[in-house]
Amino acid sequence: GGSGTSGSTNSGGTANVKVGLITKTDTNPYFVKLREAAKAEAAKKGADLIALAGKFDGDNEGQVTAIENLVSQGVKGILITPNSSTGILSAIKQARDAGVVVIALDTATDPANAVDATFATDNKQAGVFQGKWVKGTLGSKTPKLLMLDGTPGGTVDDFRHNGFLEGMGIAAGSSEIAGMENTNGDQTKAQTAMENLLQRVPDANAVYTINEPAAAGGFQAISAAGKTKQITMASIDGSCTGVQNVKAGKIGATVMQFPAKMAQLGVDAVVKFAQDGTKPSGFNDTGAQLITDQPVTGLDSKDTAWGLQNCWG
Amino acid sequence: MTTTTTDSISPAPPRSHRDWTWVARQPLVGPLAALILAVIVFSIGSPRFLTPYNLSLIGQQSIVIGILAVAQTIVILTAGIDLSIGAIAVLGTIVMAKTVESAGGVGALLIALVVCVAIGAVNGSLVSFLRLPPFIVTLGTFTAVAAASQLYAGSATYPVTSPLLTFFGQDFGVGAWRTTLGVGVLVIVYIVCFYVLRQTAGGQHVYAVGGNPTAARFTGIKINRTLLMVYIMTGVIAMIAAWAALGRIPNADPNAYQTANLDTITAVVIGGTSLFGGRGSVVGTLIGTLIVGVLRNGLTLIGVDNLYQNIATGVLVILAVAFDQIARRRTQ
Amino acid sequence: MTTTTTDSISPAPPRSHRDWTWVARQPLVGPLAALILAVIVFSIGSPRFLTPYNLSLIGQQSIVIGILAVAQTIVILTAGIDLSIGAIAVLGTIVMAKTVESAGGVGALLIALVVCVAIGAVNGSLVSFLRLPPFIVTLGTFTAVAAASQLYAGSATYPVTSPLLTFFGQDFGVGAWRTTLGVGVLVIVYIVCFYVLRQTAGGQHVYAVGGNPTAARFTGIKINRTLLMVYIMTGVIAMIAAWAALGRIPNADPNAYQTANLDTITAVVIGGTSLFGGRGSVVGTLIGTLIVGVLRNGLTLIGVDNLYQNIATGVLVILAVAFDQIARRRTQ
């Protein structure tokens, strides 16, 4: 949709560079960290950052609206953690046609060249790390896996879920998956889900979690049922709370991502574009790091001390 | 048209007094004043706000919620509520996107229409024949339809390229004043529903069923048929919204429009329609939709962050409604 | 207690007939029957369902929503609705968690109480003195409070270790029948509110204000004070829910309980309370809460997949309400 072109090029030379940031939601701690880092970087570089967000994961309409309004507002560049879909591509195209540089953060668009550049984590790879660690820790035991998923249909959720199964070497739909529940990444829902799952599958030995709050909820249920010894659980995110939980033994391992790094790189790129017209390009992996105090041989990992220094939130 | 019989009360208070109260007693003065005030404030706050391009943007951003809010208004006028309407529209987009290859554009639209109407008819049957509370019924269909969308879409999203399905994304207009056909659809849906509610017997029955169900029954109105028709109409409007949505975002996504229900109810309530049924109008709902759209756009233009935008929108919406109440109370 | 005057209609239909309708006319027969039916079905479907441990789990999973649903019931009885109640409870947990170090356990509880009551009082003032629609008011405070929680928490979560704050997580019971103190709190909140609604003047006024506001005003009931008290009470109950929530999950998280509003309203409506005010009871709400909890737990135990669970829950909730309607209609 959308129509017309706007005179969005910044006419005033005295004004600060305006940078727009659009996250999927503005409540998820991960995106909050990203926003805070971007704010800090913008302040350092003398730019104005306007932070917008969808109302929920998958809110294409909200993200399109945000892009349109930012272009109308006259920003130089937009940093966006795009929703699952190709749905926002035409809005991105219009923004770029209007002379705005668009950078994808955290999640790549499909196709990747719909934006000028991407600073992101490979969520699938992060899932693979989590899966490999769980498999390595289980050793020869046959996995009896419970999965605390996020939201059905979320891209990140799918990448992590599928990556995990790949790392475990389990096919989707295999009988080794003893149960799956959606938690929306919410601790309360995760706890209820795990309580009920453990009633059904009392002899489960492995747990996948979509993020660290879900892992915290899962742990609560597992420890109440007295099954902490029996079950190996891992997660993804790398928040400081999460790393603390790894250190305390509540979560076996977590895979750290680096939202602050993405945000800094993104803001820098827009400011540079405003100064000399250089556009960023390509896919820039900001990495994923397995954090655990129980390393598995053959799998690169850092301990929680390192994790606590590099965590976010 | 009006006859004053000699026995009625003398209708002659001083003119000046009457003129003022007449204005303030109109149900939509409050929301309208709030909308105008917001426009003035943002025009001062940002030179870009009143540009044709930006106004067109606000219109485009209001299309989907605006269309769905019409259906929500009609349901609420019958003292009901529809929590499933957003989910029906989402399923509509997915059905269109998935069937267009095999069935063609027209076929896809027809299949989507059938699906949306069928769900509306299920809601309507449960509400009318079984007399179940609309809140529970539509919450139930919401859950079921949302899950069905996920299953049917296999949790994937579907880009849409069919020119017919994305037709409403096309531009039209004169000179700098251009907008998309979707905005035109929005306007037409409002006009049609306004006409139906005000100028046809069916519309009067909607008000009657919501205003006093016992009386409606006693006067021989077919309550069940009226309710059933209302929910079927909701299905039709949801299908139109789905079509317009693909014009705006040519991509069918089972996770889209999750807050549509709350958003439409908010627009309806801001527009002065009573949640208890029997009182209100689609014009109010249009104003309500625009108030929310203008706030979202204007606050971004003057550079307010999302988190603060939320707070500001909440507070401003309360103020808009308060304004209305106070204006009306002064005349009671 | 009841006197039959000689002039009243002869009250002597055949006994057998009367006994049956008497039962079916009780407002809670439907939900109760649905609950019992669900319990029976799941007991057959899974041998673990009826174990003391599993029943205790269902109770624990119902604590927070169950407590909040009491407050929601009272608000809905006044023909209102509270969309902010979940957000208030979440802010309560964060306030407790963040102030406990400096203010101590008791201090943290008091500060949280003040905060929750203050927000309730804001809702109550806007609804009563300005006569704003509760839907809009509480939607506004919901947005504002949710944003405030995010800002105050700095979007981090706070583990809680204070024994006082996590007190309700403690076990109690006899033999295999053990559960947490939180379940006890849930029961007490229900008993107290039941008593207040049925046995005190304030409770009668809640029904009066919701059932016929004009009549309530004419009979001299202080409508504003009643409404204000109801929303303040909502704040108090939200604070208790927050405390109980920390007992269940010793971690304050600004993102928790996002669906609490919808969940509480669902429990209230399943329990037979009318969204139009004036009719209903907290007992129904308790049954409604348990129905949802039993379905969620039971469907997982018998191994139904998540998406299908959602569909099943939606359908079963509709069936529970339909059952109620049909039972009552047979006697009309």
Place this chain on the structure above:
Amino acid sequence: MTNLETVVLEAHNLVKRYGSVTAINGAEFELRAGEVLAVIGDNGAGKSSLIKALSGALVPDSGEIKMDGETVRFKTTLDARHRGIETVYQDLAVIPALDIASNVFLGREVRKKGFMGTVLRQLDKPHMRSESMRHLSDLKIGVKSATQAVETLSGGQRQGVAVVRSAAFGKRVIIMDEPTAALGVKESGMVMDLIRQIRERGLPVILISHDMPHVFEVADRIHVHRLGKRAAVVDPKVRSMAEVVALMTGALEPTEEERGGGA
């Protein structure tokens, strides 16, 4: 007692229970062509319940209703209306937020002529308004404009709207449940006149009223309801007001003939 006059509407052994309250307890009923039949009785005697059963507003638990000798089952008021029975209910059946004209024409709206009406189904509001005002001023009920919402009317004006509706549209039987209860002296007088006019048009009227002078003014026969059933049908030319009141309260026993349904 057999009678030779045509019976338009009759009911036998009607029963309606609400839980433990029996509102109609084996009631008999008989309305003859062209007559004004008054139904009187104490509060709670079951008069409203009886006429609700006769007009389809409630479905009796058992018993039989016949129209023109043929058994009918009214499931809704619409069924009764299709047979030409129009009713003014005691719990005023008006829609507060709609205007007077819409209320009068509710359920039988008039559409415009031509394209707008047949294809676009547009209502002929001007026509409905002027008709409503005409009927109201026939009853000398003063309202300012037919576009006024009914909720802004006084109690009596509202009652007038309900009376106008049934009187204007009844084809076979008109039932009025306390139509003058809220009306002023003049307006009540007009309603009595209206009832006489209806009788002159040949339509029978069932009138529930607590106002004995009114009842004796217009009624051809009086149906006395007591404890949920018909206690007697009396002739106002034979019985005095005091006797009828005594019958109503049970202080006086009806004659065998009266008990059986009158002459």
Place this chain on the structure above:
Amino acid sequence: MTNLETVVLEAHNLVKRYGSVTAINGAEFELRAGEVLAVIGDNGAGKSSLIKALSGALVPDSGEIKMDGETVRFKTTLDARHRGIETVYQDLAVIPALDIASNVFLGREVRKKGFMGTVLRQLDKPHMRSESMRHLSDLKIGVKSATQAVETLSGGQRQGVAVVRSAAFGKRVIIMDEPTAALGVKESGMVMDLIRQIRERGLPVILISHDMPHVFEVADRIHVHRLGKRAAVVDPKVRSMAEVVALMTGALEPTEEERGGGA
């Protein structure tokens, strides 16, 4: 005209407009100690609006209300009630879902004695129930049980509940807006008796009614309301029923004295 009797409640030049409708148009009003004052007038004359202003149910746009010679401003019905004014409104002020006892005692519930009552504020439901039943049977209004919800009562039974409430609690003035409109012959008679009893207790009563025989039966003076204001106050011993009706409709001009508020 000056008079020597004490005036309990009076109003001067009251005005109340609803948009373009003027419901009270400069009305005068005067109620004397111990009298039964009937207020009569056509439908829509503004009688209910007037007594709503006197009882705090609506706030007039202008004008003055005095009680015992002292200017009062009633913002809510509670203000009036605190002064001992109790009212039966025409739009029945009952709560459908609550039972009879709760309705009768609404707003002045009786609590149990002792700990349960003072600390736990428990209502004394048995007491309220038996009291309500006693009052209702005083009016010969038959209801089965005080625990019955008001919405299940017949029109007249409901009216009885509203009358009982005001009669039982009025301390200074009792206002009744068409209290017998839905009542049967016997029940109306009991309400008339009740009004006489209240007068015997020394309390003044304002009675709005369209029933002229009733009005002439109990009224000491008759306030005739027309076109939103007081047209006359007449003495029922001086004027006949026909004359009063003529005054009401404007067919007859009042005397100067009557126009000024009577003797």
